[in-house]
Structures are given as structure tokens and as C-alpha cells.
Amino acid sequence: MNQNVLTQLQENYHHYAQTHSQPNRNIKLPSTLGIERAGDELRLQLSARSVTANMQTDAAAVEAWAFVLRLWLGKESVRRIVVDWEAPPKPHDGHYERFLYRVAQFQSLFPDWFEVADPRKLAMRRTLTEQSLILNVASGKTTSSPKTTSPEYKLESELIASEPFRRHFGLKAGLVDRQFPVGLFANTVSAKTHVFTGGKSAIDIVGLGEDGRFFIFELEAGGNISVGTLSELLLYTGLIREAAQNPPRIRFGSAKLGSRACVHPHHVQHCTGIAAVMLAENLHPLLEHPELLPALNSAAEARWNCVPGAKPVCFSKALIGDFRKTAKANA
Structure with missing residues (x-):
């Protein structure tokens, strides 16, 4: 080095x-x-x-x-x-x-x-090189998470039920969910056709905005502070962007949706735009640069949002403590 x-x-x-x-x-x-x-x-x-x-x-x-x-x-x-x-x-x-x-x-x-x-x-x-790329969906019955004691699970559950969180981002009531699948497959969803690592990849929290935008939240809990937070957010934004564009380059699988899922593939397909949010209790210090978000958004506007059929992408970040303070102030 x-x-x-x-x-x-x-x-x-x-x-x-x-x-x-x-x-x-x-x-x-x-x-x-x-x-x-x-x-x-x-x-x-x-x-x-x-x-x-x-x-x-x-x-x-x-x-x-x-x-x-x-x-x-x-x-x-x-x-x-x-x-x-x-x-x-x-x-x-x-x-x-x-x-x-x-x-x-x-x-x-x-x-x-x-x-x-x-x-x-x-x-x-x-x-x-693959002709047909498919994202899996939350199919079958949904059971309790095997990691219900993990900080991430607790925080996800807290936020999707939080009124201050929903109001801050302008999310529609009843259309905020956790663990939205983004496993990528070729042609069909099966154990033998995955392109990335299996089918368990998922976005931490998603939601539909009052303005029709599809929200992606990359969540970091407690002391889990990593520069990789940005890598994950960029990955999920890229996949959702390609599934939302018209015509889509990545499509969703046809399996029946699970009973718990309240945010569906059609919310991606018919969204007005994509809001990609880094959400954490603490961010890695190098993600605090004041030009980080302007540079991302300027690039998205110049390179992604101008593509025919593209849904506009916008990046932002927020600290979880802000919502907790709001909740306490209104209590």
C-alpha cells in the first residue's frame, strides 16, 4: 500500500x-x-x-x-x-x-x-451475456426470521413500524417492508440458474413514496460501520433501476407472492423514480464527505436518468437517531 x-x-x-x-x-x-x-x-x-x-x-x-x-x-x-x-x-x-x-x-x-x-x-x-435476467420474489409462506435477536432484524422491524420514519420520507402507510428479494437468475428461478450468490439476497427496507417513488434503504445497525454500505446501495439501486426501466432489462420471477409481502414487483415496475438511501446509526467517517451525495446525484442525472425509459435515481443519507428524537419529541 x-x-x-x-x-x-x-x-x-x-x-x-x-x-x-x-x-x-x-x-x-x-x-x-x-x-x-x-x-x-x-x-x-x-x-x-x-x-x-x-x-x-x-x-x-x-x-x-x-x-x-x-x-x-x-x-x-x-x-x-x-x-x-x-x-x-x-x-x-x-x-x-x-x-x-x-x-x-x-x-x-x-x-x-x-x-x-x-x-x-x-x-x-x-x-x-445472458439473454433473460430474472429477480426472485418473496414467495410462499413467510415465517419469523431465524435471527430475531440480531440488531439488524430488530432495527428493521422498528423502522417499518415507525410513524416518524414513514413521515420523514413521505412513505405510504402499509407500503413499507423489509427484506425485499434481489436474487438474480438466468431465464428461470432455480437452484441451478443463479447468477449471483443464491436467492437470499435482499434489500433491508423498501417502501413506496406518496410521490410514487420506490425507496431503497441500505441499513447499518449499531457499530456495523463500513464503506461497503455504499457498495451495497449502488448494487441494489442498479438492479432495481434495470427492473424499473421501460422496457425492463431485468424482470421479476412469476412465483406467487408470499402472504407477508406488502411491497410487490409492480410497485417497482410502475414507480415514478428511485430513491436510494444510506440509513445508519453511524456512518463510516469517509462517507461524511460533503460532496459525496452531490457527486452521486450529478452522475446519476448525467449518465443514468437521461437514458430513454429510465426512472430517475436520487441518492440521500440519514441517521436513525433523527427519527427517534422526533418520536420522543412528539410523545
């Missing part, structure tokens, strides 16, 4: 924290992320293990690291970021396919400065 990059990153963040009366939190970089700097170019190198890791881990969140590194080091200082990686032994590993999709989606947002060292590595991804 280039120690100078880490030193400059820490100095720039600490200056921001001091001038904005923020806690001076420790800044670290993943030890498995190779970083080399040459002039105004930054090169990121990932191992085969990193590209097949869970994207919730910082080691795998390459697009999030690329984004925050450029913001905190300065756009004039870093004019280009080139990413490269070691291909895994199994080229169609579900985690790896998801990684390739994420890289391609991020490159579509920021083609002016984010590059892949060897574009051929993206050319054979299944999300590009």
Missing part, C-alpha cells in the same frame, strides 16, 4: 473533522487493497479472494473505496482511478459475477475517471 496515500487521506479527513466540529475518528484502509499512485493516477489492485468476498466487507468494496479516495484526496489531485484484479479459479462464482456487475455499474456512472485495466475481464460477465 502507498503510505503517502493513507497519510494524506488521514490529514484531509482530520482537517475536515476539526473544521466541522466532528469527532476525530481513526481512518484505515483495507490491508488487502493494493494502492499505488503515479502522478494524478491511482491504481487499485484486488486479489482473487477479495473479488469473491462478501461485499459488506471493506476489502471487496472497490467502487466505494475508489469513490471516497477521489473525494478525500481531491478531484484535481486524482484525475483517474484504474482498477485491476486477479480473476478467481471459478470464473462464474456468484460473488465474482456480482463484483463484475458492480464494477460495470459504477463505470457507467463515472466513465470519465474510473477505468478497468483490462476491459476484457468485464466482457464475459453473465449480466451482459
